[in-house]
Amino acid sequence: MSEVIAYFPLIMKGMLLTVEVAVLSLLIAILLGMIGALAKLSKSRIAKSIAGTYTTVIRGIPDLVLMTLIFFGGQILVNDIGEKLGWDYIDVNPFIAGVLTIGFIFGAYFAESFRGGILAVSRGEIEAGYAFGMKPQQVFFRITLPAMVRHALPGFGNNWLVMVKTTALVSVIGLQDMVYNAGLAGGSTRKPFTFYCVVAFLFLVITGVSDVGLRWLDKRYSVGVRKA
Amino acid sequence: MAHATSIRYYCSDTLQQIRAARARLIAVLICIACAFISQAAAADWQQITIGTEGAYPPWNYFDKSGQLVGFEIELADDLCRRMNVECKFVTHKWRGIIKALNQGQYDAIMAAMSITAPRKKLVTFSRSYADTPNIFVVRKDNPIANFQSELAHLTLDDISPTEKAALDALINAFKGKVIGVQVATINQKFADAYLGEHAEIRIYDFQHTVDLELYQGRLDALLGGMAYWVPLIQSEQGKEYKIIGPQMTGGPFGKGIGVAVRKKDQELADLFSQAIEAAIHDGTLKKLAIKWFTFDASAPP
Amino acid sequence: MDFQVIIENLPLYFKGLQTTVVLVFASLAVGLCLAIPIALLATSKRKWLSAPPKAYIYFFRGTPLLVQMFMIYHGMGQFEVVRESFLWAVFQEAWACALVAFALNTAGYTGEILRGTIEQTPYGEVEAAKSVGMSKPLIYRRIILPSTFRRALPAYGNEVIFMLHGSSLAGLITIVDLFGAAKIVNARNFVPFESFITAGLFYLIITFLIVWGFKRAEHRWHAYLRPRES
Numbered sequence: 001m002s003e004v005i006a007y008f009p010l011i012m013k014g015m016l017l018t019v020e021v022a023v024l025s026l027l028i029a030i031l032l033g034m035i036g037a038l039a040k041l042s043k044s045r046i047a048k049s050i051a052g053t054y055t056t057v058i059r060g061i062p063d064l065v066l067m068t069l070i071f072f073g074g075q076i077l078v079n080d081i082g083e084k085l086g087w088d089y090i091d092v093n094p095f096i097a098g099v100l101t102i103g104f105i106f107g108a109y110f111a112e113s114f115r116g117g118i119l120a121v122s123r124g125e126i127e128a129g130y131a132f133g134m135k136p137q138q139v140f141f142r143i144t145l146p147a148m149v150r151h152a153l154p155g156f157g158n159n160w161l162v163m164v165k166t167t168a169l170v171s172v173i174g175l176q177d178m179v180y181n182a183g184l185a186g187g188s189t190r191k192p193f194t195f196y197c198v199v200a201f202l203f204l205v206i207t208g209v210s211d212v213g214l215r216w217l218d219k220r221y222s223v224g225v226r227k228a
Numbered sequence: 229m230a231h232a233t234s235i236r237y238y239c240s241d242t243l244q245q246i247r248a249a250r251a252r253l254i255a256v257l258i259c260i261a262c263a264f265i266s267q268a269a270a271a272d273w274q275q276i277t278i279g280t281e282g283a284y285p286p287w288n289y290f291d292k293s294g295q296l297v298g299f300e301i302e303l304a305d306d307l308c309r310r311m312n313v314e315c316k317f318v319t320h321k322w323r324g325i326i327k328a329l330n331q332g333q334y335d336a337i338m339a340a341m342s343i344t345a346p347r348k349k350l351v352t353f354s355r356s357y358a359d360t361p362n363i364f365v366v367r368k369d370n371p372i373a374n375f376q377s378e379l380a381h382l383t384l385d386d387i388s389p390t391e392k393a394a395l396d397a398l399i400n401a402f403k404g405k406v407i408g409v410q411v412a413t414i415n416q417k418f419a420d421a422y423l424g425e426h427a428e429i430r431i432y433d434f435q436h437t438v439d440l441e442l443y444q445g446r447l448d449a450l451l452g453g454m455a456y457w458v459p460l461i462q463s464e465q466g467k468e469y470k471i472i473g474p475q476m477t478g479g480p481f482g483k484g485i486g487v488a489v490r491k492k493d494q495e496l497a498d499l500f501s502q503a504i505e506a507a508i509h510d511g512t513l514k515k516l517a518i519k520w521f522t523f524d525a526s527a528p529p
Numbered sequence: 530m531d532f533q534v535i536i537e538n539l540p541l542y543f544k545g546l547q548t549t550v551v552l553v554f555a556s557l558a559v560g561l562c563l564a565i566p567i568a569l570l571a572t573s574k575r576k577w578l579s580a581p582p583k584a585y586i587y588f589f590r591g592t593p594l595l596v597q598m599f600m601i602y603h604g605m606g607q608f609e610v611v612r613e614s615f616l617w618a619v620f621q622e623a624w625a626c627a628l629v630a631f632a633l634n635t636a637g638y639t640g641e642i643l644r645g646t647i648e649q650t651p652y653g654e655v656e657a658a659k660s661v662g663m664s665k666p667l668i669y670r671r672i673i674l675p676s677t678f679r680r681a682l683p684a685y686g687n688e689v690i691f692m693l694h695g696s697s698l699a700g701l702i703t704i705v706d707l708f709g710a711a712k713i714v715n716a717r718n719f720v721p722f723e724s725f726i727t728a729g730l731f732y733l734i735i736t737f738l739i740v741w742g743f744k745r746a747e748h749r750w751h752a753y754l755r756p757r758e759s
Contacts, residue, residue, distance in 0.1 A: 060736040061729040062694035064701075065708055069729065072721035091323060161591075168593035172433065172701060179596060186603060187436040188465050190443060193604030200592040200600065207591050411716045420717060430703045431716050437603075444606035446621060 004198060007185035011195070014178030015202055021099055021167045021177065022206075026160065028103025033110025040115050051111065058108035063166055066105055071097040071173040098170035106163050113155025117148035150221040157214040161207050168203075178202060273496060275314045278304055279334035282319035286520040287340040299520035300338040303357060306512055310503040326350050329490060336489045336496065343483040352491050354500035356484030356527040357513060361475030362415055364407075365457050366449045367442060368470045375401045377474045383528055384418075384479025395422070398473050402427045405448035408438040415451045417480040443468065458523055477528065484527045505529075531720055535727050538714045545710030546731055548624075552706060553696050555628055557689060560635030567636060568643035569669075582640065589637025594695045597634055602626040602702045627699040635692050642688060646681040647673060679750050686743035690736055697732070707731050 039051035058066070075092045121144050129139040171180035182199040186192030280288040280300060288298040296317055308315035320328050322339070329337055329351065343353045361381070366373050379394040387395065399422060406428045409415040419429045430447065432438045435456060441447045450457075454475065460466045477484070487500045507513040508529050517526040535542075571582040589597065605611045605620040619625045650673050658668045700709030711728035715721050 057733065060733040062697040062708065062732055064694075064697045065711070065725055065729050065732060068708075068712075068715075069721065069725035072715065073725065076719075076721060087327070165591075165593040168595040171595070174434070179593070179599070182596075183434070183440075183599070183603075184436055186607075187440045190440075190465075191607050192440065193600055193607040196596050196600040196604055200588070200596050203592045203596065204588070411712075412719075416716060431713065432703075433701070440603060444603075444612070446606075446623075 003189040014181035018177045024099045025102035029106035032107025036111025037114035055108040067101045070101045094173045094175040109159045117152025120151035121147045277334040278336045281339045307503040343486045351488040352497045353486035354497045356486045357504045359477045359484035359527045360455045360525045364473045375472045379474045382474035382476045408447040408450040541710045545707040549706040556631035559632035563636035564639035567640035571644045598630040601630045623702045642684045646677045
């Protein structure tokens with residue numbers, strides 16, 4: 001127990017990083033997910049096939065493989081480009097690599113739930129917007145987007161919870177999240193089980209808090225919808 | 229990371245923390261560096277400006293009072309006295325430290341920089357002044373802990389018959405054993421080249437995982453750099469551990485650490501090389517190495 | 530791109546493929562066996578019976594598989610009791626740790642899938658069984674479970690893919706699975722693109738095969754839901 005107290009600040013520092021990675025990846029994933037969903041629903045064949053390939057490939061390859069590919073491959077790619085431009089050797093920042101990878105992976109999952117959400121918005125509402133003389137962008141931002149949130153929320157929540165757990169993988173590329181720090185603490189105290197238990201519990205705390213938040217959002221966006 | 233054959237391989241944990249600290253220094257360092265640019269132009273070597281990182285103990289770092297100290301700082305003092313020049317240190321973050329040299333912000337780099345082929349394309353190196361040996365660490369209660377080597381040091385360049393015998397004895401001792409190394413390090417390179425056919429080599433992402441695996445007994449031995457493992461073995465955490473076999477340098481372990489200068493300044497590199505030779509011969513280098521590392525990390529003559 | 534290295538190392542990849550496939554199948558088999566009692570207990574109306582399996586499901590679905598695997602692989606060695614007994618012969622082996630971790634994990638996810646599906650069994654089916662005088666175990670055996678497995682099929686397909694992808698974590702604890710093979714090839718040759726893309730392609734192909742397999746299974750077992758062919 002005294003070890004846990006001694007290393008608790010380190011673990012909490014790691015937890016902060018875990019949350020940072022999760023939140024930043026979420027922003028990227030939402031952006032990519034929205035683009036992906038719109039591309040899938042667009043009439044352009046090229047956009048459709050690019051988005052289709054993106055989601056299929058991402059969902060067919062393990063996160064861990066993508067993460068290491070982007071981190072170690074990115075290292076070489078950046079330096080190959082850098083060499084041509086005459087730069088000095090560059091270390092790829094694992095934080096940026098981690099956030100980009102997770103964002104990129106979950107963009108594919110968000111694209112699916114956003115697509116479902118957009119399709120669930122009743123056609124009449126959108127038509128009403130056009131009838132009112134709104135431009136396509138106006139219809140999207142004023143009608144489709146707010147109305148789709150309610151439909152996309154369950155899928156969104158699910159993806160967020162999976163994503164929080166996926167952040168554990170950034171420890172593999174050397175980012176000092178709470179899993180990495182638990183490894184350090186468990187190594188030097190010779191009590192790895194204790195520290196991985198602490199980290200498991202902290203993950204449950206994050207998902208628990210998220211759950212409460214998601215329920216509040218669900219209530220907020222379902223205002224005016226009758227529930228059985 | 230895959231390219232990092234530098235000396236930095238053995239400290240990935242502390243390195244992370246150092247990097248964070250490094251970022252905070254940037255603003256200050258740029259100002260300091262700028263102040264010295266004008267002086268770097270002089271090329272008759274009355275005055276030399278040396279670039280270092282200032283964040284890599286015990287090589288070069290700022291102590292609690294904000295003073296730049298370390299093995300390389302003291303060594304540079306000694307070398308400059310021998311070269312009869314006036315030396316000044318400036319700090320630059322690790323990233324771009326070579327680029328700033330070539331832009332003329334300083335004349336030489338002493339920053340625990342390993343002599344590697346890719347770097348040789350960008351700069352000229354003096355001869356090596358340091359070379360941290362690599363060692364096998366085992367648990368005291370493992371039978372292999374009784375292994376005795378004929379040689380205390382083993383340099384893997386130009387292997388002599390005695391060295392060959394010691395190397396063979398070492399390889400023989402590890403037959404059928406499980407050995408852990410950190411990925412993409414010179415230790416992995418050695419293990420793959422010399423032990424791969426006789427022992428099972430397990431490759432780990434982090435040094436602290438290798439440590440835990442040895443402690444729990446999944447590994448018979450680990451192979452690593454002394455700079456990381458000697459302090460650990462001396463601490464409470466390593467009380468079950470023991471170093472066996474010779475201290476190894478050369479060959480796959482690389483060419484050691486040298487002073488880097490601009491490609492055109494070959495004569496400056498030669499000046500440094502002569503001074504380093506002299507410091508090796510009168511024992512100054514060894515004394516400094518033991519003072520800062522607790523073991524002899526000086527380059528072989 | 531230097532695919533010569535990959536061709537030279539193809540035997541290693543195939544060895545890795547074999548490990549991955551065996552590990553995933555074994556984990557799924559053990560996990561499914563555990564999941565059925567977990568789901569049955571979790572659907573019990575008695576709280577003291579349903580609480581423990583629900584807590585189990587909550588833990589294994591709420592924490593990362595990586596942490597669960599480390600708890601077993603690095604964690605078990607913390608305890609003298611384990612290290613001094615026959616158990617260490619098991620937990621010393623990385624593949625045994627991976628198998629235990631993956632099986633417990635998929636048992637949690639599969640348990641939740643089955644629990645949800647059991648609870649959604651159309652009550653008419655159960656009533657019909659009762660009306661012909663079937664006993665409770667018989668109802669479970671003949672009505673609820675077969676219908677559950679059938680309806681759980683699509684969700685279980687996702688879980689199988691999830692497990693396949695999760696199994697790549699085994700490469701982190703010295704196991705030479707597909708990912709482990711890619712790591713070794715990269716560590717020895719510094720070819721991150723070639724090595725990891727090759728592993729990725731293998732995973733992609735297995736994923737497609739699983740998706741195709743479950744489509745076939747659904748086609749067969751959900752035949753009664755298809756519109757009649759004219």
